[in-house]
Amino acid sequence: MSRSLLVPFLVLAASFTAHSQGPGGRGGTPPTPRAAAPFDMTGYWVSVVNEDWRWRMFPNKGDYAGIPLNPEGRKVADAWDPAKDDAAGEQCKGYGAPGIMRVPSRFHITWQDDQTLKIETDAGRQVRMFHFGSTPASSADLQGVSKAEWEFARPGVGFAIAGDRGGGPVGSLKVTTTNVRPGYLRRNGVPYSGNAKLTEYYDLVREANGVTYLVLTSTLEDPTYLTQPWITAAHFKKQADATGWNPTPCSVR
Amino acid sequence: MRTITFGIALVFLSVCSAMFFAQAPPPSPGTGTPLGPMVSGTDLSGSYRWINHQDAPLFTAAGDIADWGGIPLNDAARLYALSWPASRQTVKQQQCMGYVAPYTWMSPGNHRLWEERDPFTQRLVAIRYWGQIAQVDRTIYMDGRPHPPAYAPHTFAGFSTGKFEGNVLTVTTTHIKRGWLRANGAPQSDAATVTEHLIRHGDTITILAVVDDPVYLSEPMSKTSLLARQAIAPDAWLYACDDSEQILGRKNDYVPSHFFGQNPYYQEYSDKNKVPLLGAFGGRETMYPEFLAAVKDRAGSDNAAKAKMRPSGPPQASRAPDPTPTDGNIHVFHVGGNVYMLTGDGANIAVQVGPQGGLLVDTGAGRLSDKVLAEIGKLSSRPIQFIVNTSFHADHVGGNKKLQAAGADPSLTGSFFSNQFADAGQGATVIGHQNVQTRMQEQKPPLDAPPSDTYFEDRRRKYHNEEPVEIFPMPNATTDGDSIVHFRRSDVIVAGDIFTTTQYPFIDVKNGGSVQGEIRALNFILDRTVYQHDEDGGTWIIPGHGRVTNEWEVAEYRDMLVIIRDRVQAMIKNGATLDQVKSARLTADYDPRFGATTGPWTTDMFVEAVYTSLKNPPQTASAQ
Numbered sequence: 001m002s003r004s005l006l007v008p009f010l011v012l013a014a015s016f017t018a019h020s021q022g023p024g025g026r027g028g029t030p031p032t033p034r035a036a037a038p039f040d041m042t043g044y045w046v047s048v049v050n051e052d053w054r055w056r057m058f059p060n061k062g063d064y065a066g067i068p069l070n071p072e073g074r075k076v077a078d079a080w081d082p083a084k085d086d087a088a089g090e091q092c093k094g095y096g097a098p099g100i101m102r103v104p105s106r107f108h109i110t111w112q113d114d115q116t117l118k119i120e121t122d123a124g125r126q127v128r129m130f131h132f133g134s135t136p137a138s139s140a141d142l143q144g145v146s147k148a149e150w151e152f153a154r155p156g157v158g159f160a161i162a163g164d165r166g167g168g169p170v171g172s173l174k175v176t177t178t179n180v181r182p183g184y185l186r187r188n189g190v191p192y193s194g195n196a197k198l199t200e201y202y203d204l205v206r207e208a209n210g211v212t213y214l215v216l217t218s219t220l221e222d223p224t225y226l227t228q229p230w231i232t233a234a235h236f237k238k239q240a241d242a243t244g245w246n247p248t249p250c251s252v253r
Numbered sequence: 254m255r256t257i258t259f260g261i262a263l264v265f266l267s268v269c270s271a272m273f274f275a276q277a278p279p280p281s282p283g284t285g286t287p288l289g290p291m292v293s294g295t296d297l298s299g300s301y302r303w304i305n306h307q308d309a310p311l312f313t314a315a316g317d318i319a320d321w322g323g324i325p326l327n328d329a330a331r332l333y334a335l336s337w338p339a340s341r342q343t344v345k346q347q348q349c350m351g352y353v354a355p356y357t358w359m360s361p362g363n364h365r366l367w368e369e370r371d372p373f374t375q376r377l378v379a380i381r382y383w384g385q386i387a388q389v390d391r392t393i394y395m396d397g398r399p400h401p402p403a404y405a406p407h408t409f410a411g412f413s414t415g416k417f418e419g420n421v422l423t424v425t426t427t428h429i430k431r432g433w434l435r436a437n438g439a440p441q442s443d444a445a446t447v448t449e450h451l452i453r454h455g456d457t458i459t460i461l462a463v464v465d466d467p468v469y470l471s472e473p474m475s476k477t478s479l480l481a482r483q484a485i486a487p488d489a490w491l492y493a494c495d496d497s498e499q500i501l502g503r504k505n506d507y508v509p510s511h512f513f514g515q516n517p518y519y520q521e522y523s524d525k526n527k528v529p530l531l532g533a534f535g536g537r538e539t540m541y542p543e544f545l546a547a548v549k550d551r552a553g554s555d556n557a558a559k560a561k562m563r564p565s566g567p568p569q570a571s572r573a574p575d576p577t578p579t580d581g582n583i584h585v586f587h588v589g590g591n592v593y594m595l596t597g598d599g600a601n602i603a604v605q606v607g608p609q610g611g612l613l614v615d616t617g618a619g620r621l622s623d624k625v626l627a628e629i630g631k632l633s634s635r636p637i638q639f640i641v642n643t644s645f646h647a648d649h650v651g652g653n654k655k656l657q658a659a660g661a662d663p664s665l666t667g668s669f670f671s672n673q674f675a676d677a678g679q680g681a682t683v684i685g686h687q688n689v690q691t692r693m694q695e696q697k698p699p700l701d702a703p704p705s706d707t708y709f710e711d712r713r714r715k716y717h718n719e720e721p722v723e724i725f726p727m728p729n730a731t732t733d734g735d736s737i738v739h740f741r742r743s744d745v746i747v748a749g750d751i752f753t754t755t756q757y758p759f760i761d762v763k764n765g766g767s768v769q770g771e772i773r774a775l776n777f778i779l780d781r782t783v784y785q786h787d788e789d790g791g792t793w794i795i796p797g798h799g800r801v802t803n804e805w806e807v808a809e810y811r812d813m814l815v816i817i818r819d820r821v822q823a824m825i826k827n828g829a830t831l832d833q834v835k836s837a838r839l840t841a842d843y844d845p846r847f848g849a850t851t852g853p854w855t856t857d858m859f860v861e862a863v864y865t866s867l868k869n870p871p872q873t874a875s876a877q
Contacts, residue, residue, distance in 0.1 A: 038419070048540055050476040052307045053323035057545065058528050066309030104542035123542060153295070153420035170419025172454065205421055205450040207463060213475065215452060217459040232307045233459045233477035244543065 032114035033132035038150060038171040039204040041117065044245065045107040045214055045236035052232070056102050059188035067190055073225030080189020082252040092250035094187030095124035096142040097177045098198050098220050102234055103187065106245050117148060117173075124250040130175050140194055144180035148173060151201075173202040185220070185230070187252070193224035212238035292377040292395050294417030295453045300487060301364040301480035304457070312361055315436040317522035321535030323476075329569060330440055330469035331534055331561055333842035335516045336816065337438030340509040343499035346779065346808030351409025351787040352387040353432030354447045355462030358478035360386035363487045380415060380422070387787050388492045393424050400427050403576035404586060404596050404800040407443055408789050422451040430789075430805055434464065434474065439535070442468035442846055443754075443806075444573035456482035467572040468845045471537045494787055505776045508815040512823065513839075514562045530558035564841035568857075570850045575755050576800045583624040585632070588801055589793045590743025591718055595628055597621060599648030603747045603795050604629055605740055607718025610638035611660070613681075614738045614747040614795075619651030626659050636661040639717065641724055642685035642704055643736050643749025643797070645692035646759070653702035657681045682706050684713065686726050688734030692764060727751055727774035729871040731758055733765025735774065739781060745793045746778055752807055754799025757840070757847045758814070759854050760862035767866035768818050775811040779804055813843050821863050831864050 030036075049056050055063060064077050085093060095103060105123035112118040117130040130148035138145060152171040177198040185192055201217045214236040221229045310316060321334065341347055352360060362385030369379045369392075382391040393415040400412055411429035415422055426447045434441045445466035452459045458480040465473045511517075523533040531547070531554040532539050538547060548554040578584045578597045586594045588603070595602040599618025602625060604611050611633055617625060629637065637660030642650050660681025670677040685704030693703035713724040720742040727735040731750045738747040750759050751774045760766040782792035782804035794802045820839040829837075840848060840856055848856040 047542055048475050049542070049544075050323040050474065050540060051478075053532075053539070054320075054526055054528055057322060057532060057539075058526070060527050063526070066306050068306070104545060106542065172420065172452075201452075201454045201459075203421060203450075203452045203459075205418070205423070205452075205461060207448060207473075208425075209465075209473075211463075211473075213450075213461060213463075215450065215459060215461045215477065217452070217454055217457060217479070219457075230306050231304050231457060231479055231481070233461075233479055235461055235475060235477055237475075 033117075033148070033150065034111050034114040036150060038152060041109045041173065041202065041204070041214065042111065043109060044239035044242055045109065046239055046244065047102075047104045047106070048213075048235050048237050049104050051234070052102065055186050055188070056104055059186045061188050063188060064186070064190045067185060067230055068227045069190065069225060070227045073191055076191040076225065077189050080184075082189070085252045091252050092124055092126070092142055093183040094252075095121070095126050095250050096183035096192075097128060097144045097146065097180055098192045098196055098218075098222075099183060099185050099187070100124065100126055100128070100143075101200075101216055101218065102232065106239070107236060108242070108245065122245050122247045125247050130173075138179070140179045140181045142181050142183060144177045144198070146175050146177040148175045150174075173200075175200040175202070191225050192220065192222050195224050196220055196222040214238070292417060294422060295420050296368070297366045297380065297422065297451060297453055297458060298368055299366060300483045301366070301458065302483055302487075303359055303361060303364070304479035304481050305361075307477075307479070308359065311359060311435065317525075318437055318516070318518045319520070319530075319533045320437060320522045321435065321439050322528065322532045322539050324434055324439055324535040325470050325472045325474050325537035325540060326434075326439060326535040327469060327471040327845070328561065328564070328566065329842050329845045331536070332513060332564060333440050333469070334438035335519060335562060336511045336513065336842060338509045338511055338516075339437075341812075344508055344808070344812065345496045345498075346788060346804060347812075348496040348499075349494040349784075349787045350387075350805070351430065351432065351789055352384065352389050353409050353429050353441055354391075354411065354426055354449060355460065355464065355476060355478060356433050356436070356441070357384045357387070357389045358460050358462070358480070360384055360389075362386040362492065363483075363489055364480055365486075365490070383490065385490050386492050387494070388490075393422075400425075402578075402584065402586070403574065404578070404584065404594070406793070406801045406803065407806075409787065410789075411447070418450075420452065424449040424451065431809055434469075440469050442466050442573065444468045444846070445470075458482070492787075505779075506772050506811075506815050508812045508819075510816045510819065512820060513564065513837075513841075516562070519562065530555050534558050534561055564838035568838060568848065568850055569841070569844040570848050571756070572845045573755075573847075575798075577755070577798060581621070583621055583628045585628050586801060588743070588795060589745050590740065591720060592740050592743040592745040592793075592795075593632060594795050594801055595625055598625060599651060600644075600646070600750070600797050601747075601795055601799075602652075603738070603745070604632065604637075605718055605720065605722070605743070606633035606635070607720070608635070609718050610635035610663075612639045612641070612715075612717050612722065613637055613656060614641045615643055615649040615749065615797075616640060616652030616656045618648045619653075619655065622652040622655035625652060625656065637681045638662050638664070639715070640681050640683045641736065641738055641747075642683065642689050643738070643747065643751075644732055645685075645689040645700070645703075645734055645764075646732070646750065646761075647700065649749065649797070650689075650693060650700055650703075653683060653700070657683055657702045684708075684724065686734040686736050688732070688765070689736075692732070692734060725777065727770070727777065729765050729767045729770030730760075730774035731766045731771060732761045733871070737774070737778060743793075744783075744791070745795060746781060747795045748778060748797060748807070750797035751775060752778065752794065752796045752802075752810055754796050754802060754806060755847075756798070756849060756854055757843075757856065757859035758810075760859065760866060762862050762865050765871055766862065767871050768814060768863045769866065769870055772811060772814050772818065775807055775814065778807055779811065782807070813847075817843070817860075818863060818867065821860070822867055825864065825867055831861060834864050835860055 103123050105121045108120040115132045119128040128143045130146045132148045135145050151174050199219045203215045206212050216234045219229045365383045377395045380393040391410040393413040407428045407430045409430050411426040413426040415424040431443045432441045448463045450461045460478045463473050463475045523530045529548040583597045591605045598621035602617050603614040657680045662682040666678030683704040684706045687707040690703040693700040715722045723739045784791040788805040824834050
C-alpha cells in the first residue's frame with residue numbers, strides 16, 4: 001500500500017468501526033436492549049384508523065381487496081363461516097400477530113424485562129412478546145414467536161463526519177415473527193397459514209404540536225395463501241394514560 | 254517518514270472519531286454558515302410506485318361518493334363533499350386540477366425522488382419529487398430557508414422544507430392550493446399545513462402524513478401511504494392534460510352541484526359495503542376504536558348521519574388566516590414581469606414600473622401612503638404617471654390624494670390640455686369608471702382625488718412601459734363602477750374586489766352591485782387567463798384583498814358563488830323570505846373559509862346581497 005493511501009484507509013476503517021457499534025458500543029459491557037433503545041415505545045397507544053378503514057372497522061366476508069391472495073386463499077376466504085368459528089371457540093383467529101396490529105384497538109407497551117418488550121391489546125386481550133436475543137422454544141400459537149432487534153440508523157455508508165442528526169441514537173425496531181398458528185389477516189376469514197413470516201418495522205415520529213405517532217410498516221410473506229408479500233402500514237397515537245383502555249374478548253363479528 | 258505518516262493518521266483519526274461521537278449540535282436553519290447546514294440522512298433517491306395493498310379501491314385516491322370513514326371531516330367539509338357531484342369535473346377549470354400532498358402519494362403512476370446538492374460543497378440543498386400523475390413537481394428545501402410570506406401564491410405542490418430527524422425525513426408544506434383529501438368530494442383547504450414523515454426500510458418508503466386543516470378538519474388527519482422502489486426506472490413520467498369542452502352549449506355560469514340533503518347517491522357506498530352511514534360520512538369519531546360501539550344502534554346512528562346532511566348549529570366564521578400583513582409596514586411582492594403587489598394598507602395595490610413611470614392600480618386605505626411611496630421609490634425612480642381605481646370604496650382610493658400628488662403625468666405637459674388646465678401634468682392622472690368619480694363625489698364629505706379620466710362601457714387601453722395594458726369595466730359586479738386591469742406582457746390581472754381570497758365578495762347592492770354581475774366578471778377574468786400546467790402558474794391574479802393567485806382560485810370562487818346563487822334562487826322560487834334564506838345557512842360549506850359573524854361584511858350581509866340582487870337585479874346585470 002502506498003503511503004498516500006494509508007491515512008484515508010485508516011480513517012475509513014475507523015469510521016466503519018464506529019458505525020457498526022451502535023450506541024454504547026465503545027467497549028465494556030454492551031447495554032441491554034432496553035437501555036440501548038433509540039426511542040421509548042412504552043405507554044398507551046391508540047389505533048388511528050384511516051388507511052383500510054372499511055376492512056378494519058367493518059370487514060365483510062369475501063372482501064379481500066388489496067390482499068394478494070392466491071386462488072387457494074380466496075377459496076378459504078369465501079368459505080369462511082363465522083358461526084363455525086364461534087362454535088369451535090375460535091373467536092380469536094382474527095387477532096393473531098399478522099392481523100392484530102390492524103384491529104382497531106388500544107395498545108399498552110411495556111418492558112417485561114431488559115430483553116423483552118410486551119404489547120398488550122384491549123381488543124381481544126392479546127399479548128405479544130418481542131424477544132431481543134434468544135427466543136423461547138414454543139409450539140405455534142396466535143402470536144407466534146417474535147424476534148426483535150434495534151436497527152440503528154447510520155449517517156451513511158463509507159466515510160462520514162458528524163452531520164445534522166442531533167444527539168442520541170436513532171433507529172427502528174425490527175421484529176420478525178414466525179411459528180404462528182393459522183388465522184385471519186382481517187376479521188372476515190381472509191387466511192394466513194402457519195408458514196407465514198411477518199416482518200415489522202416500528203418507527204417513532206413526533207409532531208411539532210407534541211403528538212407522537214408510532215408508525216408500523218409490515219410485510220407478510222405466506223407462500224400458502226399469498227402470491228406476493230403483503231405490505232401495509234398502520235399508525236398509532238400516543239396516549240397520556242390508560243383512559244379508554246377497555247379490554248374486550250375476541251369477537252368473530 | 255513512516256512514523257510521521259502514522260502520526261498524522263492517528264491525529265486525523267482521533268479528530269474524526271471525536272466529531273462522530275460528540276454529535277455536535279446541528280447549525281440552526283439559515284444561520285451559522287452561509288453554506289447552509291450540513292445535512293445527512295437516509296438516501297431516498299429512486300423510482301417508486303404506490304403500493305396498493307392498503308386502500309386498494311382508492312385508486313387515484315378517489316373512492317365512492319360518501320366513502321369518508323376515518324377522515325376527521327367537520328360538518329362544513331361533509332356538506333361540501335355531499336354537494337359535490339362527479340360531474341363537477343366537466344367544469345373547464347376542474348378538469349386538470351393538480352394533486353396535493355398527501356393525496357399525491359396514492360396516485361397510480363410513477364414517483365421519483367432525487368437529491369440536489371451544491372456542486373461545490375456537495376451539501377444537500379433539496380430533495381426533489383416528481384409524480385407522474387398531474388406531473389407533480391415538488392422541491393423539499395433542506396437548506397434551512399424560510400417559508401414565503403402568507404401573501405405569496407399557493408401551488409398544488411406547495412412550499413416544502415425538510416429535515417432529517419434520525420432516520421426519518423420530516424417535511425413541512427405550506428402554501429398549498431385547495432385540493433382533495435379524497436377525490437370524491439372530501440376537500441383539503443388552502444389553509445392546510447401538511448407534515449410528512451418519510452421512512453425508508455429497504456425498498457419500501459412509508460409515509461405518515463398529517464394534514465392540519467383548520468377549515469375542513471375537526472382534528473389533524475393522519476394517514477400512511479407506501480411506495481415500493483423499482484429496480485428498473487420506468488419511462489412513463491408525463492401526464493397530458495388539457496381542458497376541453499365537455500358539454501356543448503352549456504352556459505359558463507353553470508356549476509353542477511347537489512342542494513343540501515339532496516345527493517341521490519349518499520347511501521350507495523354504505524349500502525354496498527354494509528358500512529354504517531354514520532361511519533361512511535367520516536368525522537373525528539370514526540378514526541378511533543370507540544366508534545364501533547357508537548354504531549351498535551344502527552337505526553339511531555343512521556338517523557344521526559342523515560341529520561348531518563343539512564346545516565345545523567351556529568354560523569361559522571372563517572378559520573383561514575388573513576394573509577394581509579398588519580405590522581404597519583408595506584410589503585412588496587414581485588408578481589410577474591414589471592408588476593408588483595404592495596400589501597398592508599387596506600386593499601392591495603399593484604404597481605407597474607418601467608421607463609415611462611409607475612402605473613398604479615388602486616391606492617389602498619391611505620393610512621400608510623408615505624410608506625407606499627417609499628416602497629415604490631425603491632422600485633423606480635420615475636414618478637407615478639397613472640393611477641387606476643378599480644372601485645370607489647375607501648380602502649381602494651384612500652391613498653389617491655397623496656399618491657396622485659406625488660406623481661406627474663408628463664404626457665399632458667405642453668399638450669393642448671396645458672391651455673385649459675393650469676395644473677395639467679401636475680400629479681398623476683387618475684383613471685376610473687365614471688361611476689367611481691360620481692360615487693366618490695357623492696360621499697359626505699366627498700373623497701379626495703377622484704378619477705379625472707373616466708370611461709363608461711368600453712375598455713380603456715394604454716401601451717405603457719412597453720406593455721399593453723387593458724382596463725375593462727365590469728358592470729354591476731361588486732358596484733356599478735368596478736374595473737379590472739390586465740397587464741398583458743407581464744400577464745397579471747388586477748381584479749379589485751371582484752375577487753378576494755379573504756371573504757365573500759363585498760356585493761354593494763346599494764351602489765349597483767349584484768351577484769349576477771359578480772359571476773359575470775369572474776367569468777370574464779377566467780376567459781383571459783391561461784394556466785401553465787394543471788391549474789398552476791400562468792396568468793397571475795392580484796385580488797382586492799388577500800394573496801396572489803392563479804386562475805384556479807378564481808374558478809373556485811366563481812364555482813362557490815354560482816352554487817350559492819343557485820341555492821338562494823331555488824328558495825326564492827319556492828317563495829322563501831330573506832329570513833328563511835338566512836336561517837337555511839346556504840353558505841355553511843364555505844363559511845369556515847370565507848364567512849364572518851362580526852365585522853363590516855358578515856355572511857348574513859352577503860346572503861342578503863345575493864337575495865336582494867336576485868329578486869331585483871340591476872338592469873344591466875344579466876348572466877351571459
